[in-house]
Amino acid sequence: MTEQSAAAAARATVYGYPRQGRNRELKKAVEGYWKGRVDAAALRETAAGLRRTNWRQLADAGIHEVPSGDFSYYDHVLDTSVMVGAVPERHRAAVDADETQGYFAMARGTQDVAPLEMTKWFDTNYHYLVPELGPDAVFAADSTKQVAELTEALALGLTARPVLLGPVTYLLLAKPAPGVAADFEPLTLLDRLLPVYAEILADLRAAGADWVQLDEPALVQDRTPAELTAVARTYRELGGAADRPKLLVASYFGRLGDALPVLARAPVDGLALDFTESGAANLESLAAVGGLPGKRLVAGVVDGRNIWINDFEKSLATLGTLLGLAGQVDVSASCSLLHVPLDATAEGDIDPEIVRWLAFARQKSAEIATLARALTEGTDAITAELAANRAALASRAGSALTRDPAVRARAAAVTDADGRRSQPYAVRTAAQRAHLRLPLLPTTTIGSFPQTTELRTARADLRKGRIETAGYEERIREEIREVVTFQEKTGIDVLVHGEPERNDMVQYFAEQLTGYVATRHGWVQSYGTRYVRPPVLVGDISRPEPMTVRWTSYAQSLTDRPVKGMLTGPVTMLAWSFVRDDQPLGDTARQVALALRDEVDDLEAAGTSVIQVDEPALRETLPLRAADHAGYLAWATESFRLTTAGVRPETQIHTHMCYAEFGDIVQAIDDLDADVISLEAARSHMQVAGELASHGYPREAGPGVYDIHSPRVPSAEEATALLRKGLEAIPAERLWVNPDCGLKTRGWPETRASLENLVTAARAIRTGLADDGS
Numbered sequence: 001m002t003e004q005s006a007a008a009a010a011r012a013t014v015y016g017y018p019r020q021g022r023n024r025e026l027k028k029a030v031e032g033y034w035k036g037r038v039d040a041a042a043l044r045e046t047a048a049g050l051r052r053t054n055w056r057q058l059a060d061a062g063i064h065e066v067p068s069g070d071f072s073y074y075d076h077v078l079d080t081s082v083m084v085g086a087v088p089e090r091h092r093a094a095v096d097a098d099e100t101q102g103y104f105a106m107a108r109g110t111q112d113v114a115p116l117e118m119t120k121w122f123d124t125n126y127h128y129l130v131p132e133l134g135p136d137a138v139f140a141a142d143s144t145k146q147v148a149e150l151t152e153a154l155a156l157g158l159t160a161r162p163v164l165l166g167p168v169t170y171l172l173l174a175k176p177a178p179g180v181a182a183d184f185e186p187l188t189l190l191d192r193l194l195p196v197y198a199e200i201l202a203d204l205r206a207a208g209a210d211w212v213q214l215d216e217p218a219l220v221q222d223r224t225p226a227e228l229t230a231v232a233r234t235y236r237e238l239g240g241a242a243d244r245p246k247l248l249v250a251s252y253f254g255r256l257g258d259a260l261p262v263l264a265r266a267p268v269d270g271l272a273l274d275f276t277e278s279g280a281a282n283l284e285s286l287a288a289v290g291g292l293p294g295k296r297l298v299a300g301v302v303d304g305r306n307i308w309i310n311d312f313e314k315s316l317a318t319l320g321t322l323l324g325l326a327g328q329v330d331v332s333a334s335c336s337l338l339h340v341p342l343d344a345t346a347e348g349d350i351d352p353e354i355v356r357w358l359a360f361a362r363q364k365s366a367e368i369a370t371l372a373r374a375l376t377e378g379t380d381a382i383t384a385e386l387a388a389n390r391a392a393l394a395s396r397a398g399s400a401l402t403r404d405p406a407v408r409a410r411a412a413a414v415t416d417a418d419g420r421r422s423q424p425y426a427v428r429t430a431a432q433r434a435h436l437r438l439p440l441l442p443t444t445t446i447g448s449f450p451q452t453t454e455l456r457t458a459r460a461d462l463r464k465g466r467i468e469t470a471g472y473e474e475r476i477r478e479e480i481r482e483v484v485t486f487q488e489k490t491g492i493d494v495l496v497h498g499e500p501e502r503n504d505m506v507q508y509f510a511e512q513l514t515g516y517v518a519t520r521h522g523w524v525q526s527y528g529t530r531y532v533r534p535p536v537l538v539g540d541i542s543r544p545e546p547m548t549v550r551w552t553s554y555a556q557s558l559t560d561r562p563v564k565g566m567l568t569g570p571v572t573m574l575a576w577s578f579v580r581d582d583q584p585l586g587d588t589a590r591q592v593a594l595a596l597r598d599e600v601d602d603l604e605a606a607g608t609s610v611i612q613v614d615e616p617a618l619r620e621t622l623p624l625r626a627a628d629h630a631g632y633l634a635w636a637t638e639s640f641r642l643t644t645a646g647v648r649p650e651t652q653i654h655t656h657m658c659y660a661e662f663g664d665i666v667q668a669i670d671d672l673d674a675d676v677i678s679l680e681a682a683r684s685h686m687q688v689a690g691e692l693a694s695h696g697y698p699r700e701a702g703p704g705v706y707d708i709h710s711p712r713v714p715s716a717e718e719a720t721a722l723l724r725k726g727l728e729a730i731p732a733e734r735l736w737v738n739p740d741c742g743l744k745t746r747g748w749p750e751t752r753a754s755l756e757n758l759v760t761a762a763r764a765i766r767t768g769l770a771d772d773g774s
């Protein structure tokens with residue numbers, strides 16, 4: 001491309017940046033505010049400082065146009081609800097009394113008022129607060145936050161582009177408010193919402209915005225013709241509004257498909273598209289509509305949700321093609337950098353050879369700037385960067401760290417029989433009944449018990465060398481003793497050890513598997529002030545030694561009741577990690593499955609009769625477009641079966657999923673061939689039990705009767721009523737009694753009370769059934 005001269009200088013830009021700060025200062029300030037230790041002014045000052053640092057970091061990396069308004073104290077979808085005046089009636093008084101307190105009340109609820117529902121942001125591990133709307137919704141523009149943050153960025157002398165969630169995606173993400181008919185479609189409110197957006201755009205223009213970005217990621221999902229018509233209408237109207245800034249409509253997380261021609265024809269000034277692997281089809285679609293002559297195209301060529309360095313030559317080839325398709329081509333990441341950690345150079349414990357292959361948000365910003373420079377000045381201007389990039393890519397491609405011939409040989413030798421249990425479910429269930437001798441409606445929990453500050457502090461003390469391993473492990477054994485004693489006393493039938501030794505259900509295993517690399521500082525926001533450190537699948541996966549057996553065996557040594565072994569399944573291990581991009585996901589899943597299979601077999605050999613393999617991410621990882629579902633479900637279910645199929649018929653395999661929308665994957669759940677499944681159901685009043693029943697699901701199931709996302713203690717009567725509802729769909733011989741999910745984020749007082757009530761409810765139903773039978 002040396003000889004190529006671009007029509008205009010290419011700009012480097014990003015759509016969003018990690019909010020938390022280098023040492024998660026935002027988490028500390030917000031949680032301090034909740035506890036009354038930090039006042040609102042100090043919280044605001046911390047946030048403003050973090051924004052300044054981020055903008056300076058971006059500018060120093062060579063980003064020409066920084067985003068503004070992407071910052072959030074909790075969640076940007078909640079911020080959008082505030083921006084358009086969609087505050088639920090039940091929170092109105094709190095918001096009017098104190099804006100900050102009211103904002104957090106919507107996010108977290110109060111003693112008396114329920115929060116907004118929280119759910120997954122597309123197929124990421126970020127969660128947003130679901131807007132609640134009804135036919136009477138009245139919107140009102142509040143551009144305060146957006147204008148203030150734009151003003152801050154401009155005051156630093158930067159070119160800033162406010163980033164707003166687009167109106168169509170906002171309405172498509174919304175749900176009917178409580179009390180509103182379930183079939184109410186929030187998109188019908190579009191005509192009322194658009195003038196509010198037009199007003200906010202005018203405010204931003206007046207405050208100095210040249211461009212404003214409107215994010216429409218919902219358009220990478222399958223959309224109906226009516227929805228696409230709504231898109232066309234939206235951008236005709238906003239594009240035609242007076243006093244508006246230039247509009248950039250952004251999509252990410254995949255290909256636009258039928259929405260691309262609609263947006264290309266719209267009277268907006270530019271589009272931002274994903275051109276990474278997941279959005280590769282955008283290139284062809286864009287060419288098919290004749291490109292965007294005279295308009296701006298922001299090319300998302302740097303992967304915004306994985307952590308591998310970019311392949312500069314590949315990106316430059318894509319950018320070169322795009323130069324012929326748009327009036328102006330700028331460079332960006334495929335999505336907001338919110339989904340990657342801040343800085344790979346902070347990872348002093350990771351092999352420097354591997355750190356060379358990694359790009360977190362700071363490194364990605366520099367990559368984007370380098371690519372933009374090459375586009376403007378020609379590749380000669382980046383000779384050194386290209387050479388370094390080639391060398392790092394070659395180092396990864398040829399590295400022995402990524403390849404283990406024994407693992408590859410084992411994966412290649414897998415047969416269908418390895419993924420099939422030796423007996424069908426009907427035979428297994430009889431063997432398990434005889435072996436386990438459980439009562440009707442057996443009670444159990446999902447695995448974790450409260451992760452107290454004491455446990456986390458003990459782990460931090462171990463890491464910092466303040467305590468010895470022996471002392472730490474004794475602390476863990478002490479916790480296991482308490483958890484086992486409590487469960488026995490409460491009358492739970494299948495016990496757990498409580499998972500006190502785990503920092504996280506994915507990271508804990510990653511730290512023990514060869515081929516995985518865990519980070520020390522690689523925090524990524526999961527929701528609100530909760531963060532995770534997704535580990536990196538770097539090479540072929542193997543298990544040098546058992547990972548959980550000694551803790552499960554220790555717990556089993558304390559009781560005569562069965563103790564359930566607890567593992568995280570292969571799909572979730574991939575979904576909540578940064579995955580390899582140098583081999584198909586299915587290959588990685590198979591390697592993880594084989595490592596976990598060894599753990600399952602070792603647990604069984606150590607005397608564990610019940611083994612749970614958690615797959616909470618099975619549903620969320622479902623591709624965004626239906627056309628891609630079958631391919632995913634094939635490797636996902638195969639890897640689960642490979643993990644679990646090696647055990648004897650009398651060993652009972654459980655699985656667990658805790659995100660409520662299972663309707664479209666019931667067949668896949670069945671295909672897992674697990675003996676028992678526990679699912680989230682309390683909030684949706686056992687709806688999932690009906691869904692399983694209508695599918696003819698033949699196995700045992702525990703739809704949750706205790707909503708663990710709330711500190712509220714369900715009464716025994718409430719749990720009994722839910723169980724009765726469950727019994728309408730699932731016969732007593734196949735119904736289990738359990739909470740929705742693990743108890744790690746709960747405190748002990750409510751955990752104790754809730755589980756006691758859960759056991760009381762199970763006993764009441766058993767008695768009722770016995771009376772009916774006599």
Ligand SMILES: CN1c2c(nc(N)[nH]c2=O)NC[C@@H]1CNc1ccc(C(=O)N[C@@H](CCC(=O)N[C@@H](CCC(=O)N[C@@H](CCC(=O)O)C(=O)O)C(=O)O)C(=O)O)cc1
Pocket residue numbers: 125456457459460502503504505506507526527529530531532533576616745
């Ligand atoms: C079920 N969920 C999970 C998801 N993804 C995962 N990878 N894991 C999950 O469990 N996705 C969907 C949901 C999301 N839910 C949650 C729930 C709770 C959290 C959470 O509490 N996060 C904690 C961090 C947890 C952790 O990793 N702790 C470590 C390290 C703690 C630490 O860093 N400590 C400080 C020192 C602290 C001290 O007291 O001294 C330090 O080292 O600097 C541990 O326990 O060892 C959070 O803090 O946000 C996340 C997602």
Ligand SMILES: N[C@@H](CCS)C(=O)O
Pocket residue numbers: 446447448505566614616656658741742743744
């Ligand atoms: N066993 C895990 C599952 C969470 S989804 C837990 O109990 O926390």
Ligand SMILES: [Zn+2]
Pocket residue numbers: 446616656657658740741742
């Ligand atoms: Zn769960």
